[in-house]
Amino acid sequence: MTSRPTTVTTTLRRQRGLTEEAAVAAIDQACRRLRLPTIRAVVAEALETANREQLSYQGFLAELLLAECDDRDRRSTVRRVSAAGFPRNKWIGDFDFDANPNINAATIHTLATGNWIRRGDPLCLIGDSGTGKSHLLIGLGTAAAEKGYRVRYTLATKLVNELVEAADEKQLARTIARYGRVDLLLIDELGYMELDRRGAELLFQVLTEREEKNSVAIASNESFSGWMKTFTDPRLCAAIVDRLTFNGHIIETGTDSYRLAHTRTTVTATP
Structure with a gap:
């Protein structure tokens, strides 16, 4: 019993x-x-x-x-x-929209709700150094994590190096699958360094794995027309741009460095 x-x-x-x-x-x-x-x-x-x-x-x-x-x-x-692996703490609430009139505050606050992540849309932040790209990238990623999304931040070169090492160790499928599972993948500093064909192809595999399923957000100091400096193969470059812009949100942060302007103001104000 x-x-x-x-x-x-x-x-x-x-x-x-x-x-x-x-x-x-x-x-x-x-x-x-x-x-x-x-x-x-x-x-x-x-x-x-x-x-x-x-x-x-x-x-x-x-x-x-x-x-x-x-x-x-x-x-x-x-x-x-x-x-998520953020290199530093950044929040949308701390961003100085008055310092960069190129960035629409309403657009950023709408993105902070995370609906674009639920749809699997990509996001591209394009602009020169010091214009707030990384702050917005990390801030939007933090907002997404706070709303329950799984987020991962990485530098473009770090991601490519990890993929190359995984391919050499025959762990590529596992690594790509790991990056494919997060709801939002943030890739910072895309365009700062030239990628060889192998690295570009491996990055393309990650983007393809996530296409129309899970969101990718990138920050780049190069306009799309200048991406040939990073992805030297024209067809591969066009395919990557297509993956990152289809149904995507594109925000141009401009060319005037906030950090440089802040430094100049501080120096001028110092007696």
Whole structure:
């Protein structure tokens, strides 16, 4: 015969004889076993609040469970942002739109909602150094991670080097699949260095794996017409541009360096 599971009523009857000290110890032990660190941390304060505000049993339980859920969501967000591999912290809220009139604030805030990622659309940020491309790339990536998307940031040259090493070690399919699983792949500094044909072909495989399924966002200091400096094969260059622009969002950040202007202003203001 199989034993019947212990009912809630039976458990409550069994616990009626617990002293307050024993009950506190039982709650602590149960929270550890069930992996409820937030409830374990706040239960004493929650009990005081419940007594003071005369919460019902249901209200008290709801407060505890909601606190646990909220903290789990927070920890998950922190993990996703950390897993993205951003080189520094950047947020859209910190971007100075007044310093670069080429960038439409409404457009960026719309992108920050993440709907383009849900659709699998690409995004291209094109402009000279110091115009805010990397800030926007990281800021939009952070916003996406905070909304629950899996994000990965990498430099173009680092990605290509990783792909070449994976191909040499016969791990290319696994590496491409890993980059294919994230919801948003951010590729920074595309166009700063020339890629040989092999590296360009491997990058093309990553883009093809993600095409119309998962989003790619790139930042480049070269306009599309100048990408032949990076991808020296004309047909391959055209194919990569096509992958990154079809149904995509293209934002031109201009040619006036914010960093250079800020430096000049600081130097001028220094007595």
